[in-house]
Amino acid sequence: MLLEIDQLVKRYHHKIVVDHLSLKIREGEIMGLLGPNGAGKTTTINMITGLTKIDQGSIKIFGQNLEKSGKAIKKGIGLVPQDIAIFDDLNAWENIAFFGGLYGLKGNRLKEKVQWALEFVGLKDHQKQFPKKFSGGMKRRLNIACAIVHQPKLIIMDEPTVGIDPQSRNHILESVRRLNREGSTILYTSHYMEEVDAISSKIAIMDQGRVMAQGTSDELKKMISSEDRILLTVSDASYSMMEKIKNLQGVIDCHGKGKEITILAKKDSALIGQISQIISNMGAEIHSLQVEKVTLESVFLTLTGKTLRDRE
Numbered sequence: 001m002l003l004e005i006d007q008l009v010k011r012y013h014h015k016i017v018v019d020h021l022s023l024k025i026r027e028g029e030i031m032g033l034l035g036p037n038g039a040g041k042t043t044t045i046n047m048i049t050g051l052t053k054i055d056q057g058s059i060k061i062f063g064q065n066l067e068k069s070g071k072a073i074k075k076g077i078g079l080v081p082q083d084i085a086i087f088d089d090l091n092a093w094e095n096i097a098f099f100g101g102l103y104g105l106k107g108n109r110l111k112e113k114v115q116w117a118l119e120f121v122g123l124k125d126h127q128k129q130f131p132k133k134f135s136g137g138m139k140r141r142l143n144i145a146c147a148i149v150h151q152p153k154l155i156i157m158d159e160p161t162v163g164i165d166p167q168s169r170n171h172i173l174e175s176v177r178r179l180n181r182e183g184s185t186i187l188y189t190s191h192y193m194e195e196v197d198a199i200s201s202k203i204a205i206m207d208q209g210r211v212m213a214q215g216t217s218d219e220l221k222k223m224i225s226s227e228d229r230i231l232l233t234v235s236d237a238s239y240s241m242m243e244k245i246k247n248l249q250g251v252i253d254c255h256g257k258g259k260e261i262t263i264l265a266k267k268d269s270a271l272i273g274q275i276s277q278i279i280s281n282m283g284a285e286i287h288s289l290q291v292e293k294v295t296l297e298s299v300f301l302t303l304t305g306k307t308l309r310d311r312e
C-alpha cells in the first residue's frame with residue numbers, strides 16, 4: 001500500500017471536520033477524492049503533507065509512519081495546492097527551479113528536471129515569461145510543474161481545475177494520466193464528478209469529514225443500479241408537489257429548479273404513473289419526461305442526500 005490512512009480525525013474549535021477517515025491507495029492508482037465544498041478534502045490533504053497536525057489516527061506513506069519519518073516521506077510527495085503558489089517576480093523557469101531546489105535538486109540535474117517539467121506542462125515556449133502575463137490555466141500548469149519537478153512517487157492535486165478554461169482543463173487531465181503512466185500514484189480531489197469519473201481508477205466519496213463509499217466507478221454505480229433518475233419538465237412546479245412525490249414509496253429524493261423536477265427512485269414501472277397522477281391532480285401538465293441511467297452524481301446523491309452542483 002502506498003498510502004494508508006487509518007481513522008484520521010481533525011477538529012477545529014470542537015467541530016469535527018475530518019471524522020475517523022480511512023483510505024488506502026495502492027501504488028499506480030489514481031484515487032479521486034470527490035466531495036462538495038467543505039467536505040474536508042483540503043484538511044485531509046494538509047494532514048497527509050504534514051501541513052496540518054493530526055488530532056487522532058495515523059498516516060503511513062511508502063510504508064513509513066508520517067509522524068516518525070515525515071522529512072524522508074515529504075521528498076517523495078508533490079503537492080499541487082488549491083490556491084496557486086508561485087512567485088510573480090520569478091519567471092516560469094526560475095519558479096520551477098526554486099521548488100526543485102527545495103526538493104534537493106541542483107546543478108545539471110536541476111536544469112534537466114526543470115526542462116522536463118516545462119515540457120511536461122506545455123510551457124517551454126514561455127519559460128522566460130513572468131506569471132503576471134499568464135492566463136489562469138497557464139498559472140495552474142506552472143503550479144503543477146513546480147510540484148512535479150522532482151518526479152515524486154505520490155502526487156496530490158487539490159482541485160487543480162477550478163476556474164480555468166476547458167483547454168487548460170483538458171491539458172491538466174491529460175497530464176494527470178501521463179504522470180500516472182510514467183509511474184506516479186495520484187490523489188486527485190475535485191467536486192466535479194465528471195472529471196473524477198474520467199480519470200480515476202478508484203473513487204472515494206467524501207462528505208462531512210467522512211468517506212461515505214469507495215471503489216471503482218463501476219462498483220459505485222452498481223451499488224445503486226437498482227435506481228433511476230427521472231427528469232421532468234412541468235407547466236407549474238411547487239414545493240408541495242415535490243413533497244408529495246418525495247412521500248411516494250420508492251422515491252429517494254426529489255428536488256426542483258423552476259419548472260424542472262429531478263427524482264431519484266427505485267426502479268418501479270408503477271411509479272411514473274403515480275408521479276403523473278400527483279402532477280395532474282395539482283392542475284399541472286408534464287411537458288417532458290426522461291429516465292436516466294445511474295451516474296456518479298446519483299450515487300453521490302444517494303449517499304449524501306445532496307447534489308454536488310447545488311453546492312458549487
Ligand SMILES: Nc1ncnc2c1ncn2[C@@H]1O[C@H](COP(=O)(O)OP(=O)(O)OP(=O)(O)O)[C@@H](O)[C@H]1O
Nearest residue numbers: 012017035036037038039040041042043044082159
Ligand atoms: N484552519 C481552520 N480553522 C477552522 N475551520 C477550518 C479550518 N480549515 C478548514 N476549516 C473548516 O473545515 C471544514 C472542511 O474544510 P476543507 O477546506 O477541508 O474542505 P474541502 O472539502 O477541501 O472544501 P473546499 O473545496 O471548499 O476546499 C470546513 O467547514 C472549513 O470551514
